[in-house]
Amino acid sequence: MPKQRRTAKRNPVNFKHESVFEGRVRDLTSDGRGVVSHPDGRTFFVPGIWLNEVAEIRVVGRQGKVGLGQVVTLKQADPQRRLASCSHHGYDTDHCGGCPWMFMSYEAQSSAKLRRLDSALAGLGSHLVQADELLAAPEELGYRNRAQLKTDGARLGYLAAGTRTLVDIAACPILSVRNAEMLTALRAELPNSAWRVRGQQWQTIDIDDSLNTPSMRKRLSFRQGNSRQNTVMRDWLARVIAPIPEDASVLELFAGSGNFTEILAAHFRTVVAVEGDDKALRHLSEIAPDRIQAHALNLFSEPAVERWISQISDARVLVLDPPREGLKVRAPFLRAMTELETVIYVACDIATWARDCRDFMAEGFSLARVTPLDMFPQTPHLEVLSVLSRG
Numbered sequence: 001m002p003k004q005r006r007t008a009k010r011n012p013v014n015f016k017h018e019s020v021f022e023g024r025v026r027d028l029t030s031d032g033r034g035v036v037s038h039p040d041g042r043t044f045f046v047p048g049i050w051l052n053e054v055a056e057i058r059v060v061g062r063q064g065k066v067g068l069g070q071v072v073t074l075k076q077a078d079p080q081r082r083l084a085s086c087s088h089h090g091y092d093t094d095h096c097g098g099c100p101w102m103f104m105s106y107e108a109q110s111s112a113k114l115r116r117l118d119s120a121l122a123g124l125g126s127h128l129v130q131a132d133e134l135l136a137a138p139e140e141l142g143y144r145n146r147a148q149l150k151t152d153g154a155r156l157g158y159l160a161a162g163t164r165t166l167v168d169i170a171a172c173p174i175l176s177v178r179n180a181e182m183l184t185a186l187r188a189e190l191p192n193s194a195w196r197v198r199g200q201q202w203q204t205i206d207i208d209d210s211l212n213t214p215s216m217r218k219r220l221s222f223r224q225g226n227s228r229q230n231t232v233m234r235d236w237l238a239r240v241i242a243p244i245p246e247d248a249s250v251l252e253l254f255a256g257s258g259n260f261t262e263i264l265a266a267h268f269r270t271v272v273a274v275e276g277d278d279k280a281l282r283h284l285s286e287i288a289p290d291r292i293q294a295h296a297l298n299l300f301s302e303p304a305v306e307r308w309i310s311q312i313s314d315a316r317v318l319v320l321d322p323p324r325e326g327l328k329v330r331a332p333f334l335r336a337m338t339e340l341e342t343v344i345y346v347a348c349d350i351a352t353w354a355r356d357c358r359d360f361m362a363e364g365f366s367l368a369r370v371t372p373l374d375m376f377p378q379t380p381h382l383e384v385l386s387v388l389s390r391g
Contacts, residue, residue, distance in 0.1 A: 016059060017059055017060070017061070018058060018059060018060075019058070019059045020056055020057065020058050020059075020072055021038055021039055021056070021057055021059075022039075022054065022055070022056050022057070022075070023036035023037060023038065023039075023044070023046075023054070023055065023057055023069075024036065024037075024052060024053070024054045024076075025046070025049050025050060025051050025052055025053050025054075025055075026051075027051070028050075028051055028112055028116075028380070029045055029380075030116070030349075030350070030351060030380060031100070031380060032047070032100040032101055032379065032380035033045040033046055033047045033049075033100070034046045034047070034048075034049035034050065034051070034053070036049070036055075036057060036069060038067065042066075042067055043065075043066050043067065044057065044059075044066065044067040044068065044069040045063065045066055045067070045068055045069070046068075046069040046070065046071060047070075047071075047091040047097070047100060047161070048071055048090075048091045048100070048103060049071055049074070050078045050080075050081065050103075050104055050108070051078070051112065052076075052078065053074065053076055053077055053078050053081075054074075054075045054076035055071045055072070055073060055074045055075055055076075056071075056072040056073040056075060057069040057070065057071060057072060058070045058071075058072050070091070070092075078104070078108065080104055080105040080107065080108040081103055081104060081105075082103060082104065082105055083103075084099070084102040084103045085102065085141065085173055086099065086102060086171075086172070086173050087170070087171075088157075088167065088169055088170075088172070089102050089103070091161065092160065093160045093163055093165040093167070094160070094167065095160060095161075095167060096157065096158040096159070096160060096161070096167045096169060097160055097161025097162070098158055098161070098172075098174075098379075099174060099378035099379060100161070100378075100379060100380065101378050101379060101380060102378040106136075106140050106377060109377065109378070110134055110136060110374065112380070113134070113372065113374065113380065113382040114131070114134060114372060116350055116380075116382065117131055117350060117370070117372050117382060117384065118131065120350050120351070120353070120354040121367075121370065123354060124354055124357055124358060124361065124367070129366075129367045129368075129369075129370055131370045131371070131372055132369070132370065132371040132372070134372045134373070134374060135229070135232055135236075135371065135372065135373040135374065136374050137226065137228075137229055137374045137375070137376075137377045138228055139228070139377075140377045140378065141173045141174055141377075141378075142173070142174065142175065142176055142177065142180075143174060143176065143225075143226045143227075143228065143229075143377065144172075144174045144175050144176060144179065144225055144226065145176050145179065145208065145209045145210070145223065145224075145225060145226065145227045146179065146206065146207060146208040146209065146210075146220070146223060146225060147172065147175060147179060147183075147206075147207050148204055148205075148206050149169075149183070149186070149204070149205045149206070149207065149214075150166050150202040150203070150204060150205075151166075151186075151190075151192075151195045151202055151203060151205055152166060152195070152196060152201060152202045152203075153190075153191055153192050153193055153194070153195040153196035154190065154191050155167075155168040155190070156168065156169065156183075156186055156187055156190060156205075157169030158172075164201065166201070166202055169183070170187070171183070171184075174377075174378060175207075176209045176227075177209075178209035179207050179208070179209050182207045182209075182214055183207065186205065186207075186214060203216065203217070204216070204217075206218075206220050208220060208223065209227075210223075221256065221257045221277065221279050221280050221283065222256045222257070222277075222280070223257075223259075224259065224375065225375065225376065226375045226376065229373060229374070229375050229383075230259065230375075232373065233346065233373060233383070233385065234259070234260065234262075234263050236371060236373075236385055237260055237263045237264075237319075237344065237346075237385075238263050238266075238267070240344060240369070240387055241263070241264065241267050241268070241317075241344070242267070244267075244268075244317060244342065246267060246268055246269055247268075247269055248268060248316045248317050249270060249272075249312075249314055249315045249316050249317070249339075250264055250268045250270065250271045250272065250315065250316075250317045250318075250319065251272045251274070251312045251315040251317070251318050251319070251337075252264060252271055252272065252273045252274065252318075252319040252320070253274050253299055253318070253319070253320040253321075253322065253327070254274070254275065254299060254320055254321050254322045254323070255273035255274060255275045255280070255284055255294070255321075256275060256277075256280050256321070257279075257280045257283035257284065258273070258280075258283055258284045258287045258292075259321075260319060260321060260346070261273045261284060261287055261292060262287055262288075264319060265287060265288040265291045265292050268291070268317075269291060270291060270293065271291060271292050271293070272293045272295060272311075272312050272315070273292050273293065273294050273295070274294075274295045274296075274297050274299065275294070275295075275296065275297075276296065276297060276298050276299060276300075278296070281294050281296055295308070299322075299327075299328075299329060300325070300328055300329060301329070302329045302331075302332065305329050305332045305333070306332050309332045309333065309336045309337075310336065312337070313336045313337060313338065313339070314339050315337055315339065315340060316339055316340060316341045316342065317340075317341065317342045317343075317344070318333070318337065318340055318342070318343045318344070319343075319344045319346075320343075320344075320345055320346070321346040321347075322347070322352075323348070324348055324349040324352065325349075325352060326347065326349060326352030326353060326355060326356050327352075327356045330356060330359050334359060334360070334363050340390065341389065341390055341391055342387065342388070342389050342390075343360055343365060343387070343388040343389075344386075344387055345357070345384075345386045345387075345388065346383065346384070346385050346386075347383065347384040347386070348375075348381065348383055348384075350382060350384060353384050353386070357386070357388065360388050361388070363390070364390045365388040365389060365390045366388065366389060366390075367386060367387075367388055368387045368388060368389045369385075369386060369387040370384065370385075370386045371384075371385040371386070372384060372385075373385055
C-alpha cells in the first residue's frame with residue numbers, strides 16, 4: 001500500500017507590526033485603497049495613495065490574508081495629486097475618511113472609475129460594447145443633498161473610516177448649501193446633554209436639504225445623494241424607454257419612493273412597482289394610482305419572491321435600481337419571466353452589477369448600452385446605467 005503523502009502545515013503569514021517597506025501601487029481596490037506588493041510578495045491595502053505611486057509604507061494590521069498599511073513617506077507622487085480641500089480629510093482616527101479620493105484631481109478620479117468599469121466589461125466578454133462617455137458631476141463639492149451625522153452630545157460629525165470612532169466635524173465641503181447651514185446650526189447647540197443616549201456611544205442625526213429641520217431617531221426613505229445627477233439619471237431613463245410601446249407590461253424592482261416610477265408612469269400605461277419599505281410604498285401609491293400597481297415584497301427573500309413571481313410572468317420590461325447587494329435573488333425572475341425582452345439596470349456597485357449581468361446574459365440577453373455616471377465625486381463610487389436586450 002503506497003504511503004500517504006503528508007500535507008505540510010503552512011505557518012501563518014507574519015505581518016510584523018510597525019515594520020516599514022517600500023512599494024509601488026499596482027491597482028486600486030473598490031473602496032479606493034492602493035494595492036501594494038510587499039517585497040516578499042504579500043499584498044497590502046493602503047489608503048491615500050494612487051496608481052503607480054511609490055511610498056514607504058508602515059504595516060499597521062491585517063485583514064484576512066491581506067496586510068493593512070499606512071503611508072509614511074511618499075517618494076514618487078502622481079502629477080495629478082493635489083491638496084485636499086477639507087481639513088478633516090485623512091485616514092486615521094482623527095479624520096473622517098469619507099472622501100478617500102479628495103487628494104487627486106477630478107480627471108484622475110474619473111479615469112480610475114472608468115478603468116474599473118472597462119475591466120468589468122472585459123470580464124463579461126462584452127468587447128463589442130463600449131461604454132458611453134462618463135456623465136461627469138457638474139460640481140466636485142457642495143453636491144451632497146443629505147448626510148447622516150453622529151453625536152454624543154459633546155461632538156458632532158462622522159465616524160473615522162472602518163472604525164466606531166466619532167470625529168468632530170467643523171465643516172464638510174461636499175454638503176449642499178442648505179445642509180452646510182444645518183450642520184452649522186446643530187454645532188451651535190453643542191454641548192447638548194439631550195443628545196446623549198444612555199447605553200449608546202452616540203445617536204444619529206439625519207440632515208436633508210429637502211427638509212426644514214434635521215431628523216432624529218426617525219429613518220428617512222432612500223434618496224439619491226446628488227440631486228443634479230439624479231435628474232440626469234431620470235432624463236437618461238426617459239430617453240431609453242421612449243421607443244418602447246406604451247402598452248408594454250413593466251415590472252420595477254426596488255422602486256423606493258418612486259424616483260424612477262414617476263418617469264415610467266409618464267410613458268407606460270401600467271407599471272408594477274415592487275418595494276419592501278412601507279413608508280416608500282405609501283409614496284408610490286400616491287404618484288399615479290391609475291397607472292401604478294404598488295406591491296410590498298422582500299426582494300432578498302427567495303421564498304417570498306417564488307410565491308409572488310407568477311403574478312408578473314408576462315412582463316416585457318424589467319427596471320431595477322437595487323442597493324449595493326444587487327439582485328441577490330435572481331433565479332426566480334430569470335426562470336419565470338420568459339416574455340422579458342428588455343432589462344434596464346441602474347447599479348451603484350460594479351461587482352454585483354457584473355455578477356447579475358452574467359446571469360442575464362446566460363439566459364440570452366446581451367448588453368445593448370452601458371452609461372457610467374458619477375454620483376459622488378471624491379469617492380470611488382460609480383453608477384452604471386445599463387440596458388440588456390433579448391431577441
